Amino acid sequence: MSTKLHIHKLAEDGAFLAHLNAKYEKLPPAEIIADALAQEWFPRPVVVTSFGAEAVVLLHMTSRAKADIPVIFIDTGKLFGETLRYRDRLQHVLGLEDVRTVGPRLSEIEQYDPMGLLNQESPEMCCNIRKTKVLARALTPFDSWINGRKRFQNNSRGSLRIIEFEQERMKLTPLANWSAQDLKDYAIKNALPLHPLVKQGYPSIGCFPCTSKVTHEDDARSGRWPGKSKTECGIHE
Numbered sequence: 658m659s660t661k662l663h664i665h666k667l668a669e670d671g672a673f674l675a676h677l678n679a680k681y682e683k684l685p686p687a688e689i690i691a692d693a694l695a696q697e698w699f700p701r702p703v704v705v706t707s708f709g710a711e712a713v714v715l716l717h718m719t720s721r722a723k724a725d726i727p728v729i730f731i732d733t734g735k736l737f738g739e740t741l742r743y744r745d746r747l748q749h750v751l752g753l754e755d756v757r758t759v760g761p762r763l764s765e766i767e768q769y770d771p772m773g774l775l776n777q778e779s780p781e782m783c784c785n786i787r788k789t790k791v792l793a794r795a796l797t798p799f800d801s802w803i804n805g806r807k808r809f810q811n812n813s814r815g816s817l818r819i820i821e822f823e824q825e826r827m828k829l830t831p832l833a834n835w836s837a838q839d840l841k842d843y844a845i846k847n848a849l850p851l852h853p854l855v856k857q858g859y860p861s862i863g864c865f866p867c868t869s870k871v872t873h874e875d876d877a878r879s880g881r882w883p884g885k886s887k888t889e890c891g892i893h894e
């Protein structure tokens with residue numbers, strides 16, 4: 658039986674994922690990551706990051722667990738210059754060996770967003786060509802991925818599961834349980850550099866046309882797509 662088929666069969670068994678989630682709810686994130694990376698049901702793993710406000714914590718943990726783990730970074734063409742420079746800095750500081758910067762296809766930008774204003778007319782379509790499709794292509798060589806979402810970030814993330822099977826891949830969300838304070842404490846303890854825009858009032862950082870300072874203190878992602886009903890870019894189901 659192929660590895661992919663084996664994982665599919667395991668994940669189809671709801672008890673398998675339920676047992677794992679129950680186990681991981683009791684473990685700190687670094688132990689969750691180490692445990693998953695050692696399992697045969699978590700093959701060909703990759704980390705997906707935005708190099709955003711709290712990305713350094715996940716990148717530090719995963720690179721300590723597996724120094725050469727590949728990292729996918731989507732450059733939408735609409736990012737803050739600070740984010741691109743922060744990627745370069747973290748690559749150096751953390752010793753990230755395999756950062757893969759990927760972006761939208763020029764043919765799709767020319768067809769759907771020739772003026773670069775699609776984010777105003779249809780943010781859904783803009784995210785689709787600049788993020789969702791890009792990630793789908795970039796994930797092709799991998800069977801498992803790790804992401805940095807947290808439950809505290811907003812209501813729609815409140816019920817995140819730590820391990821799930823999504824679109825034929827295992828997906829690990831090891832920081833799901835952590836609070837903003839946990840992340841700060843970890844960054845301070847490990848002397849990790851923060852994204853420069855955090856100090857300027859941006860606790861969540863994406864593309865510059867769709868990111869502003871927080872509008873609700875209790876919602877870290879309230880500065881994303883302000884004034885619109887959109888709360889997620891669509892790369893997570």
Ligand code: SF4
Pocket residue numbers: 733735775776779780781783784785787788863864865866867890
């Ligand atoms: S966050 Fe905004 S600019 Fe970035 S891809 Fe989505 S709609 Fe486009």
